[in-house]
Amino acid sequence: GETLHCRLQWVPLEEGEALLLVEDRTEAMRLERMRRDFVANVSHELRTPLTIVRGYVETALDAPTPLPPPLAGYLEQVHAQAVRMQRLVEDLLTLAQLEGTQPPPAKWVDVGELLETAAAQARGVAPEGLTVEVDFPPQPGAILGVRTELESALGNLALNAVRYTPAPGRVVIGARAAENGEGELFVRDTGIGIAPEHLPRLTERFYRVDRARSRDRGGTGLGLAIVNHVAQRHEARLFIDSAPGKGSEFRLRFPSGRWREGEAVK
Numbered sequence: 001g002e003t004l005h006c007r008l009q010w011v012p013l014e015e016g017e018a019l020l021l022v023e024d025r026t027e028a029m030r031l032e033r034m035r036r037d038f039v040a041n042v043s044h045e046l047r048t049p050l051t052i053v054r055g056y057v058e059t060a061l062d063a064p065t066p067l068p069p070p071l072a073g074y075l076e077q078v079h080a081q082a083v084r085m086q087r088l089v090e091d092l093l094t095l096a097q098l099e100g101t102q103p104p105p106a107k108w109v110d111v112g113e114l115l116e117t118a119a120a121q122a123r124g125v126a127p128e129g130l131t132v133e134v135d136f137p138p139q140p141g142a143i144l145g146v147r148t149e150l151e152s153a154l155g156n157l158a159l160n161a162v163r164y165t166p167a168p169g170r171v172v173i174g175a176r177a178a179e180n181g182e183g184e185l186f187v188r189d190t191g192i193g194i195a196p197e198h199l200p201r202l203t204e205r206f207y208r209v210d211r212a213r214s215r216d217r218g219g220t221g222l223g224l225a226i227v228n229h230v231a232q233r234h235e236a237r238l239f240i241d242s243a244p245g246k247g248s249e250f251r252l253r254f255p256s257g258r259w260r261e262g263e264a265v266k
């Protein structure tokens with residue numbers, strides 16, 4: 001009862017002849033699904049033990065009698081690493097879900113609310129001297145899509161902007177109409193920027209320009225892979241403009257059928 005997945009390719013030859021190539025992709029798709037499920041299962045199994053480790057460490061750190069100095073330092077390290085692993089596990093689960101499931105039904109999602117949610121998230125982690133602004137169009141409108149996925153995409157872009165922008169600096173999260181009824185969400189920063197040779201690979205899982213820097217800033221290496229999947233599920237395109245030492249702008253461009261200006265209908 002399994003579906004057969006085939007890839008068809010039409011190859012024109014000379015004298016009016018042609019070849020029809022039929023490639024059986026069933027086994028390849030089955031292996032891909034196994035890989036996805038395995039990652040999702042492992043991530044899920046790691047959730048509970050991580051929560052427990054973190055819980056005990058927090059209890060120990062909050063103990064009424066303060067711990068002797070070297071011990072407190074060690075425990076703080078354990079805590080930081082547990083938090084980091086939790087972030088990784090959550091991102092892996094998000095990615096597995098985006099790769100392996102059909103999107104839930106699309107609804108009109110208020111653009112103004114999306115911008116404010118991402119800005120609040122970014123402000124929560126922005127250091128002193130890094131301002132996070134929202135750039136509202138006159139009529140923010142709405143996007144036809146999945147709210148949680150759009151929030152996660154814009155949130156990841158906003159967190160990256162904060163992560164890779166030293167203070168003093170500026171992050172702007174906004175929306176604008178584009179040509180032919182299309183529209184885009186954007187996140188702009190005055191940060192370290194990205195050299196052109198890295199751009200094509202940026203949305204690959206675990207691809208980072210500077211591994212140590214990403215890790216120090218709490219990155220998982222999965223943010224842009226998540227953004228890219230959300231974009232695909234919304235028929236949106238991801239554009240990146242960046243200049244090393246000046247800053248970056250990430251844009252998610254939505255087709256006219258998914259973008260509406262004016263008052264949002266909830």
Ligand code: ADP
Nearest residue numbers: 160161164193208209214219220221222223224
């Ligand atoms: P990470 O968790 O490492 O930030 P991402 O997938 O979100 O992983 O991003 C991949 C890499 O792209 C980052 O490690 C960083 O090198 C680069 N990057 C992403 N956003 C920005 C930005 N706003 N400015 C500069 N570099 C960025």
